[in-house]
Amino acid sequence: MAPSVDHLISAVENRLSCYTLTNKSPISDSRVQEIVNAAVKNAPSAFNVQSARAVVLLKRDHEKLWDLGDECLKKAMPEAAYQALAPRVQGFKEAYGTVLFCEDQSALDGLKDKNPGIQHVIRDWSLHSSGMHQFIVWTALELEGLGCNLQHYNFMTEFSDQVRQTWNLPNTWELHCQLVFGQPKDGLKRSRERTYLPLEEERVKIFGS
Ligand SMILES: Cc1cc2nc3c(=O)[nH]c(=O)nc-3n(C[C@H](O)[C@H](O)[C@H](O)COP(=O)(O)O)c2cc1C
Structure with a gap:
Protein backbone atom coordinates (compact mmCIF):
# COMPACT_ATOMS: atom_id res chain seq x y z
CA MET A 1 0.00 0.00 0.00
CA LYS A 24 -13.96 -3.35 25.22
CA SER A 25 -12.01 -3.27 21.99
CA PRO A 26 -13.27 -2.68 18.44
CA ILE A 27 -10.42 -4.83 17.09
CA SER A 28 -9.15 -8.33 17.78
CA ASP A 29 -6.30 -9.04 20.17
CA SER A 30 -4.27 -10.37 17.25
CA ARG A 31 -4.68 -7.02 15.46
CA VAL A 32 -3.36 -5.23 18.56
CA GLN A 33 -0.41 -7.58 18.54
CA GLU A 34 0.17 -6.96 14.82
CA ILE A 35 0.36 -3.21 15.46
CA VAL A 36 2.78 -3.61 18.35
CA ASN A 37 4.89 -6.03 16.31
CA ALA A 38 5.00 -3.58 13.39
CA ALA A 39 6.18 -0.76 15.65
CA VAL A 40 8.82 -2.87 17.40
CA LYS A 41 10.07 -4.22 14.07
CA ASN A 42 10.17 -0.95 12.15
CA ALA A 43 10.74 1.99 14.50
CA PRO A 44 14.31 3.24 14.21
CA SER A 45 16.95 2.81 16.92
CA ALA A 46 20.48 4.12 17.27
CA PHE A 47 22.91 1.93 15.28
CA ASN A 48 19.90 -0.35 14.72
CA VAL A 49 20.43 -1.69 18.25
CA GLN A 50 16.73 -2.72 18.47
CA SER A 51 16.64 -2.39 22.24
CA ALA A 52 12.87 -1.80 22.43
CA ARG A 53 10.77 -4.44 24.14
CA ALA A 54 7.00 -4.38 24.46
CA VAL A 55 4.56 -6.33 26.60
CA VAL A 56 0.85 -6.36 25.77
CA LEU A 57 -1.41 -6.91 28.78
CA LEU A 58 -5.08 -7.55 28.06
CA LYS A 59 -8.21 -8.03 30.14
CA ARG A 60 -7.35 -9.69 33.48
CA ASP A 61 -3.61 -9.12 33.02
CA HIS A 62 -4.31 -5.46 32.32
CA GLU A 63 -6.47 -5.24 35.46
CA LYS A 64 -3.73 -6.93 37.47
CA LEU A 65 -1.28 -4.24 36.29
CA TRP A 66 -3.46 -1.45 37.62
CA ASP A 67 -4.12 -3.29 40.88
CA LEU A 68 -0.33 -3.28 41.26
CA GLY A 69 -0.28 0.42 40.33
CA ASP A 70 -2.84 1.12 43.03
CA GLU A 71 -0.97 -0.91 45.69
CA CYS A 72 2.34 0.77 44.91
CA LEU A 73 0.80 4.22 44.87
CA LYS A 74 -0.84 3.63 48.25
CA LYS A 75 2.56 2.77 49.73
CA ALA A 76 4.53 5.49 47.97
CA MET A 77 2.30 8.55 48.33
CA PRO A 78 0.98 10.55 51.27
CA GLU A 79 -2.66 9.61 51.96
CA ALA A 80 -4.14 12.80 50.43
CA ALA A 81 -2.13 12.43 47.21
CA TYR A 82 -3.08 8.76 47.01
CA GLN A 83 -6.77 9.62 47.45
CA ALA A 84 -6.51 12.14 44.61
CA LEU A 85 -4.79 9.69 42.24
CA ALA A 86 -6.69 6.51 43.08
CA PRO A 87 -9.72 7.31 40.86
CA ARG A 88 -7.38 7.84 37.89
CA VAL A 89 -5.82 4.43 38.45
CA GLN A 90 -9.30 2.94 38.72
CA GLY A 91 -10.04 4.58 35.33
CA PHE A 92 -6.97 2.91 33.79
CA LYS A 93 -8.10 -0.43 35.22
CA GLU A 94 -11.50 -0.01 33.54
CA ALA A 95 -9.83 0.07 30.10
CA TYR A 96 -9.15 -2.97 27.88
CA GLY A 97 -5.38 -3.25 27.81
CA THR A 98 -1.98 -1.67 28.37
CA VAL A 99 1.17 -1.83 26.30
CA LEU A 100 4.33 -1.67 28.42
CA PHE A 101 7.30 -0.14 26.65
CA CYS A 102 10.68 -1.26 27.94
CA GLU A 103 14.28 -0.84 26.84
CA ASP A 104 16.64 -3.78 27.14
CA GLN A 105 19.70 -2.57 29.03
CA SER A 106 21.76 -5.57 27.94
CA ALA A 107 21.38 -4.54 24.27
CA LEU A 108 22.33 -0.97 25.19
CA ASP A 109 25.33 -2.20 27.21
CA GLY A 110 26.47 -4.09 24.12
CA LEU A 111 26.24 -0.89 22.10
CA LYS A 112 28.20 1.00 24.76
CA ASP A 113 30.93 -1.65 24.76
CA LYS A 114 31.27 -1.35 21.00
CA ASN A 115 31.27 2.46 21.09
CA PRO A 116 32.99 3.67 24.27
CA GLY A 117 33.25 7.23 22.88
CA ILE A 118 29.48 7.70 22.82
CA GLN A 119 28.54 5.85 25.98
CA HIS A 120 27.20 9.03 27.57
CA VAL A 121 24.53 9.60 24.89
CA ILE A 122 23.22 6.06 24.52
CA ARG A 123 20.62 6.41 27.26
CA ASP A 124 19.25 9.55 25.57
CA TRP A 125 19.07 7.76 22.24
CA SER A 126 17.33 4.80 23.80
CA LEU A 127 14.67 7.16 25.20
CA HIS A 128 14.27 8.90 21.83
CA SER A 129 13.75 5.56 20.13
CA SER A 130 11.30 4.38 22.80
CA GLY A 131 9.22 7.53 22.22
CA MET A 132 9.05 6.74 18.51
CA HIS A 133 7.75 3.24 19.27
CA GLN A 134 5.16 4.65 21.67
CA PHE A 135 3.95 7.20 19.17
CA ILE A 136 3.51 4.65 16.38
CA VAL A 137 1.46 2.29 18.58
CA TRP A 138 -0.59 5.14 20.09
CA THR A 139 -1.45 6.61 16.67
CA ALA A 140 -2.15 3.22 15.08
CA LEU A 141 -4.43 1.99 17.88
CA GLU A 142 -6.34 5.23 17.61
CA LEU A 143 -6.78 4.78 13.85
CA GLU A 144 -8.43 1.47 14.74
CA GLY A 145 -10.96 3.25 16.98
CA LEU A 146 -9.27 2.75 20.34
CA GLY A 147 -8.63 5.58 22.79
CA CYS A 148 -5.25 5.72 24.55
CA ASN A 149 -3.43 7.55 27.29
CA LEU A 150 0.22 7.40 28.25
CA GLN A 151 1.27 6.75 31.85
CA HIS A 152 4.58 6.61 33.77
CA TYR A 153 3.93 4.71 36.97
CA ASN A 154 7.49 3.40 36.74
CA PHE A 155 8.45 6.53 38.71
CA MET A 156 7.89 4.04 41.57
CA THR A 157 10.71 1.49 41.56
CA GLU A 158 8.46 -1.00 43.32
CA PHE A 159 5.98 -0.84 40.44
CA SER A 160 8.70 -1.70 37.88
CA ASP A 161 9.96 -4.52 40.09
CA GLN A 162 6.48 -5.96 40.61
CA VAL A 163 5.74 -5.79 36.89
CA ARG A 164 8.96 -7.64 36.09
CA GLN A 165 8.22 -10.31 38.68
CA THR A 166 4.55 -10.77 37.83
CA TRP A 167 5.10 -11.29 34.12
CA ASN A 168 8.51 -12.90 34.52
CA LEU A 169 10.32 -10.29 32.42
CA PRO A 170 14.12 -10.22 32.21
CA ASN A 171 15.83 -8.01 34.80
CA THR A 172 17.45 -6.08 31.98
CA TRP A 173 14.09 -4.83 30.65
CA GLU A 174 13.74 -1.33 32.03
CA LEU A 175 10.12 -0.20 32.07
CA HIS A 176 9.60 3.27 30.57
CA CYS A 177 5.88 3.79 30.21
CA GLN A 178 2.43 2.29 30.02
CA LEU A 179 0.07 3.01 27.10
CA VAL A 180 -3.48 2.36 28.33
CA PHE A 181 -6.11 1.66 25.68
CA GLY A 182 -9.78 0.75 25.27
CA GLN A 183 -12.89 1.62 23.33
CA PRO A 184 -13.77 5.19 24.33
CA LYS A 185 -16.89 5.55 26.49
CA ASP A 186 -18.45 8.36 24.49
CA ARG A 203 9.08 26.92 17.55
CA VAL A 204 10.16 26.30 13.97
CA LYS A 205 12.85 28.20 12.12
CA ILE A 206 13.68 27.81 8.45
CA PHE A 207 16.76 29.18 6.74
CA GLY A 208 17.85 29.28 3.12
CA SER A 209 14.41 29.01 1.57
C1 LIG B 1 6.88 12.10 27.20
C2 LIG B 1 5.42 12.24 27.60
C3 LIG B 1 5.04 11.93 28.88
C4 LIG B 1 3.67 11.96 29.22
N1 LIG B 1 3.30 11.51 30.46
C5 LIG B 1 2.00 11.46 30.77
C6 LIG B 1 1.58 10.89 32.00
O1 LIG B 1 2.39 10.41 32.79
N2 LIG B 1 0.26 10.87 32.27
C7 LIG B 1 -0.67 11.37 31.39
O2 LIG B 1 -1.86 11.31 31.69
N3 LIG B 1 -0.30 11.89 30.19
C8 LIG B 1 1.00 11.93 29.87
N4 LIG B 1 1.40 12.43 28.64
C9 LIG B 1 0.37 12.96 27.71
C10 LIG B 1 0.45 14.47 27.56
O3 LIG B 1 0.03 15.11 28.74
C11 LIG B 1 -0.44 14.86 26.38
O4 LIG B 1 0.02 14.19 25.24
C12 LIG B 1 -0.40 16.36 26.12
O5 LIG B 1 -1.01 17.07 27.18
C13 LIG B 1 -1.14 16.74 24.83
O6 LIG B 1 -2.47 16.25 24.84
P1 LIG B 1 -2.98 15.22 23.73
O7 LIG B 1 -2.25 13.91 23.95
O8 LIG B 1 -4.46 15.08 23.97
O9 LIG B 1 -2.66 15.81 22.39
C14 LIG B 1 2.73 12.39 28.28
C15 LIG B 1 3.14 12.71 26.98
C16 LIG B 1 4.46 12.62 26.64
C17 LIG B 1 4.87 12.92 25.23
Whole structure:
Protein backbone atom coordinates (compact mmCIF):
# COMPACT_ATOMS: atom_id res chain seq x y z
CA MET A 1 0.00 0.00 0.00
CA ALA A 2 1.40 3.42 -0.95
CA PRO A 3 1.54 5.58 2.17
CA SER A 4 0.45 9.19 1.79
CA VAL A 5 1.82 12.17 3.67
CA ASP A 6 -1.68 13.58 4.09
CA HIS A 7 -2.85 10.38 5.77
CA LEU A 8 0.15 10.38 8.05
CA ILE A 9 -0.27 14.04 9.04
CA SER A 10 -3.97 13.62 9.59
CA ALA A 11 -3.31 10.63 11.90
CA VAL A 12 -0.74 12.74 13.76
CA GLU A 13 -3.17 15.66 14.06
CA ASN A 14 -5.99 13.47 15.32
CA ARG A 15 -4.03 11.59 18.01
CA LEU A 16 -5.10 12.59 21.49
CA SER A 17 -5.09 11.51 25.11
CA CYS A 18 -8.36 9.85 26.04
CA TYR A 19 -9.08 8.92 29.66
CA THR A 20 -12.69 7.70 29.48
CA LEU A 21 -12.10 4.16 28.32
CA THR A 22 -14.07 0.92 28.55
CA ASN A 23 -12.95 -2.71 28.85
CA LYS A 24 -13.96 -3.35 25.22
CA SER A 25 -12.01 -3.27 21.99
CA PRO A 26 -13.27 -2.68 18.44
CA ILE A 27 -10.42 -4.83 17.09
CA SER A 28 -9.15 -8.33 17.78
CA ASP A 29 -6.30 -9.04 20.17
CA SER A 30 -4.27 -10.37 17.25
CA ARG A 31 -4.68 -7.02 15.46
CA VAL A 32 -3.36 -5.23 18.56
CA GLN A 33 -0.41 -7.58 18.54
CA GLU A 34 0.17 -6.96 14.82
CA ILE A 35 0.36 -3.21 15.46
CA VAL A 36 2.78 -3.61 18.35
CA ASN A 37 4.89 -6.03 16.31
CA ALA A 38 5.00 -3.58 13.39
CA ALA A 39 6.18 -0.76 15.65
CA VAL A 40 8.82 -2.87 17.40
CA LYS A 41 10.07 -4.22 14.07
CA ASN A 42 10.17 -0.95 12.15
CA ALA A 43 10.74 1.99 14.50
CA PRO A 44 14.31 3.24 14.21
CA SER A 45 16.95 2.81 16.92
CA ALA A 46 20.48 4.12 17.27
CA PHE A 47 22.91 1.93 15.28
CA ASN A 48 19.90 -0.35 14.72
CA VAL A 49 20.43 -1.69 18.25
CA GLN A 50 16.73 -2.72 18.47
CA SER A 51 16.64 -2.39 22.24
CA ALA A 52 12.87 -1.80 22.43
CA ARG A 53 10.77 -4.44 24.14
CA ALA A 54 7.00 -4.38 24.46
CA VAL A 55 4.56 -6.33 26.60
CA VAL A 56 0.85 -6.36 25.77
CA LEU A 57 -1.41 -6.91 28.78
CA LEU A 58 -5.08 -7.55 28.06
CA LYS A 59 -8.21 -8.03 30.14
CA ARG A 60 -7.35 -9.69 33.48
CA ASP A 61 -3.61 -9.12 33.02
CA HIS A 62 -4.31 -5.46 32.32
CA GLU A 63 -6.47 -5.24 35.46
CA LYS A 64 -3.73 -6.93 37.47
CA LEU A 65 -1.28 -4.24 36.29
CA TRP A 66 -3.46 -1.45 37.62
CA ASP A 67 -4.12 -3.29 40.88
CA LEU A 68 -0.33 -3.28 41.26
CA GLY A 69 -0.28 0.42 40.33
CA ASP A 70 -2.84 1.12 43.03
CA GLU A 71 -0.97 -0.91 45.69
CA CYS A 72 2.34 0.77 44.91
CA LEU A 73 0.80 4.22 44.87
CA LYS A 74 -0.84 3.63 48.25
CA LYS A 75 2.56 2.77 49.73
CA ALA A 76 4.53 5.49 47.97
CA MET A 77 2.30 8.55 48.33
CA PRO A 78 0.98 10.55 51.27
CA GLU A 79 -2.66 9.61 51.96
CA ALA A 80 -4.14 12.80 50.43
CA ALA A 81 -2.13 12.43 47.21
CA TYR A 82 -3.08 8.76 47.01
CA GLN A 83 -6.77 9.62 47.45
CA ALA A 84 -6.51 12.14 44.61
CA LEU A 85 -4.79 9.69 42.24
CA ALA A 86 -6.69 6.51 43.08
CA PRO A 87 -9.72 7.31 40.86
CA ARG A 88 -7.38 7.84 37.89
CA VAL A 89 -5.82 4.43 38.45
CA GLN A 90 -9.30 2.94 38.72
CA GLY A 91 -10.04 4.58 35.33
CA PHE A 92 -6.97 2.91 33.79
CA LYS A 93 -8.10 -0.43 35.22
CA GLU A 94 -11.50 -0.01 33.54
CA ALA A 95 -9.83 0.07 30.10
CA TYR A 96 -9.15 -2.97 27.88
CA GLY A 97 -5.38 -3.25 27.81
CA THR A 98 -1.98 -1.67 28.37
CA VAL A 99 1.17 -1.83 26.30
CA LEU A 100 4.33 -1.67 28.42
CA PHE A 101 7.30 -0.14 26.65
CA CYS A 102 10.68 -1.26 27.94
CA GLU A 103 14.28 -0.84 26.84
CA ASP A 104 16.64 -3.78 27.14
CA GLN A 105 19.70 -2.57 29.03
CA SER A 106 21.76 -5.57 27.94
CA ALA A 107 21.38 -4.54 24.27
CA LEU A 108 22.33 -0.97 25.19
CA ASP A 109 25.33 -2.20 27.21
CA GLY A 110 26.47 -4.09 24.12
CA LEU A 111 26.24 -0.89 22.10
CA LYS A 112 28.20 1.00 24.76
CA ASP A 113 30.93 -1.65 24.76
CA LYS A 114 31.27 -1.35 21.00
CA ASN A 115 31.27 2.46 21.09
CA PRO A 116 32.99 3.67 24.27
CA GLY A 117 33.25 7.23 22.88
CA ILE A 118 29.48 7.70 22.82
CA GLN A 119 28.54 5.85 25.98
CA HIS A 120 27.20 9.03 27.57
CA VAL A 121 24.53 9.60 24.89
CA ILE A 122 23.22 6.06 24.52
CA ARG A 123 20.62 6.41 27.26
CA ASP A 124 19.25 9.55 25.57
CA TRP A 125 19.07 7.76 22.24
CA SER A 126 17.33 4.80 23.80
CA LEU A 127 14.67 7.16 25.20
CA HIS A 128 14.27 8.90 21.83
CA SER A 129 13.75 5.56 20.13
CA SER A 130 11.30 4.38 22.80
CA GLY A 131 9.22 7.53 22.22
CA MET A 132 9.05 6.74 18.51
CA HIS A 133 7.75 3.24 19.27
CA GLN A 134 5.16 4.65 21.67
CA PHE A 135 3.95 7.20 19.17
CA ILE A 136 3.51 4.65 16.38
CA VAL A 137 1.46 2.29 18.58
CA TRP A 138 -0.59 5.14 20.09
CA THR A 139 -1.45 6.61 16.67
CA ALA A 140 -2.15 3.22 15.08
CA LEU A 141 -4.43 1.99 17.88
CA GLU A 142 -6.34 5.23 17.61
CA LEU A 143 -6.78 4.78 13.85
CA GLU A 144 -8.43 1.47 14.74
CA GLY A 145 -10.96 3.25 16.98
CA LEU A 146 -9.27 2.75 20.34
CA GLY A 147 -8.63 5.58 22.79
CA CYS A 148 -5.25 5.72 24.55
CA ASN A 149 -3.43 7.55 27.29
CA LEU A 150 0.22 7.40 28.25
CA GLN A 151 1.27 6.75 31.85
CA HIS A 152 4.58 6.61 33.77
CA TYR A 153 3.93 4.71 36.97
CA ASN A 154 7.49 3.40 36.74
CA PHE A 155 8.45 6.53 38.71
CA MET A 156 7.89 4.04 41.57
CA THR A 157 10.71 1.49 41.56
CA GLU A 158 8.46 -1.00 43.32
CA PHE A 159 5.98 -0.84 40.44
CA SER A 160 8.70 -1.70 37.88
CA ASP A 161 9.96 -4.52 40.09
CA GLN A 162 6.48 -5.96 40.61
CA VAL A 163 5.74 -5.79 36.89
CA ARG A 164 8.96 -7.64 36.09
CA GLN A 165 8.22 -10.31 38.68
CA THR A 166 4.55 -10.77 37.83
CA TRP A 167 5.10 -11.29 34.12
CA ASN A 168 8.51 -12.90 34.52
CA LEU A 169 10.32 -10.29 32.42
CA PRO A 170 14.12 -10.22 32.21
CA ASN A 171 15.83 -8.01 34.80
CA THR A 172 17.45 -6.08 31.98
CA TRP A 173 14.09 -4.83 30.65
CA GLU A 174 13.74 -1.33 32.03
CA LEU A 175 10.12 -0.20 32.07
CA HIS A 176 9.60 3.27 30.57
CA CYS A 177 5.88 3.79 30.21
CA GLN A 178 2.43 2.29 30.02
CA LEU A 179 0.07 3.01 27.10
CA VAL A 180 -3.48 2.36 28.33
CA PHE A 181 -6.11 1.66 25.68
CA GLY A 182 -9.78 0.75 25.27
CA GLN A 183 -12.89 1.62 23.33
CA PRO A 184 -13.77 5.19 24.33
CA LYS A 185 -16.89 5.55 26.49
CA ASP A 186 -18.45 8.36 24.49
CA GLY A 187 -16.37 8.62 21.33
CA LEU A 188 -12.82 9.77 20.85
CA LYS A 189 -12.46 13.27 22.19
CA ARG A 190 -9.96 15.34 24.07
CA SER A 191 -10.47 15.60 27.82
CA ARG A 192 -9.56 19.27 27.51
CA GLU A 193 -9.07 21.50 24.49
CA ARG A 194 -5.46 21.49 23.38
CA THR A 195 -3.73 24.84 22.94
CA TYR A 196 -0.93 25.44 20.46
CA LEU A 197 2.04 27.78 20.79
CA PRO A 198 2.83 29.72 17.61
CA LEU A 199 5.09 27.82 15.22
CA GLU A 200 6.75 30.30 12.89
CA GLU A 201 9.85 31.90 14.41
CA GLU A 202 8.96 30.70 17.93
CA ARG A 203 9.08 26.92 17.55
CA VAL A 204 10.16 26.30 13.97
CA LYS A 205 12.85 28.20 12.12
CA ILE A 206 13.68 27.81 8.45
CA PHE A 207 16.76 29.18 6.74
CA GLY A 208 17.85 29.28 3.12
CA SER A 209 14.41 29.01 1.57
C1 LIG B 1 6.88 12.10 27.20
C2 LIG B 1 5.42 12.24 27.60
C3 LIG B 1 5.04 11.93 28.88
C4 LIG B 1 3.67 11.96 29.22
N1 LIG B 1 3.30 11.51 30.46
C5 LIG B 1 2.00 11.46 30.77
C6 LIG B 1 1.58 10.89 32.00
O1 LIG B 1 2.39 10.41 32.79
N2 LIG B 1 0.26 10.87 32.27
C7 LIG B 1 -0.67 11.37 31.39
O2 LIG B 1 -1.86 11.31 31.69
N3 LIG B 1 -0.30 11.89 30.19
C8 LIG B 1 1.00 11.93 29.87
N4 LIG B 1 1.40 12.43 28.64
C9 LIG B 1 0.37 12.96 27.71
C10 LIG B 1 0.45 14.47 27.56
O3 LIG B 1 0.03 15.11 28.74
C11 LIG B 1 -0.44 14.86 26.38
O4 LIG B 1 0.02 14.19 25.24
C12 LIG B 1 -0.40 16.36 26.12
O5 LIG B 1 -1.01 17.07 27.18
C13 LIG B 1 -1.14 16.74 24.83
O6 LIG B 1 -2.47 16.25 24.84
P1 LIG B 1 -2.98 15.22 23.73
O7 LIG B 1 -2.25 13.91 23.95
O8 LIG B 1 -4.46 15.08 23.97
O9 LIG B 1 -2.66 15.81 22.39
C14 LIG B 1 2.73 12.39 28.28
C15 LIG B 1 3.14 12.71 26.98
C16 LIG B 1 4.46 12.62 26.64
C17 LIG B 1 4.87 12.92 25.23
